[in-house]
Amino acid sequence: MYGTKQAPREWNSAVNALMVSCGYARSDADSCLYIKRVDKMFVYITLYVDDGLAASNDQAFLDSEIQAFNKVYQLKRLGPVKVFLGLEFMRTPKFIFMHQSRYIRSLVATYHTKKEEGKGT
Structure with a gap:
């Protein structure tokens, strides 16, 4: 499907389904922003096509979330x-x-x- 007209929409649908299944809520203000809160911990992930940026107030929580995504998609952590x-x-x-x-x-x-x-x- 890569390179087809539908590819961006299909990719977005697949990534959105993964994010929702992992407990993330898509922001109403920006559809590229996903938010997950557990107790006092949070993770914000912004995605643009295949580029992403994550921020959290708890490194261990962020690491576990990234490990979960790595089971589905191969991610590169760039520091x-x-x-x-x-x-x-x-x-x-x-x-x-x-x-x-x-x-x-x-x-x-x-x-x-x-x-x-x-x-x-």
Whole structure:
């Protein structure tokens, strides 16, 4: 089915069925976001086609969830997120910053062909 017109819809249906069967609820605000809560623990997983990002307040809980998914799909754990769907992440002990500086630089390089002086305000 890979490469067919229906493939994206079928893939989404299969992944959604897996997520729901594992106890995840699909967010009403964003259909790419899945949420699972057990007592005070939570896992948030966002999926875009075959790219995913997971966050949790409990590492052992997250690890067990990923092991369950690995029984169905082969996942690659890439460690702490640095780039996801063009968003760059920078982590400090208290915060996680998201930015798109690489994307902005590429836009400037593409569309800003001559150097212009900024105007004072």
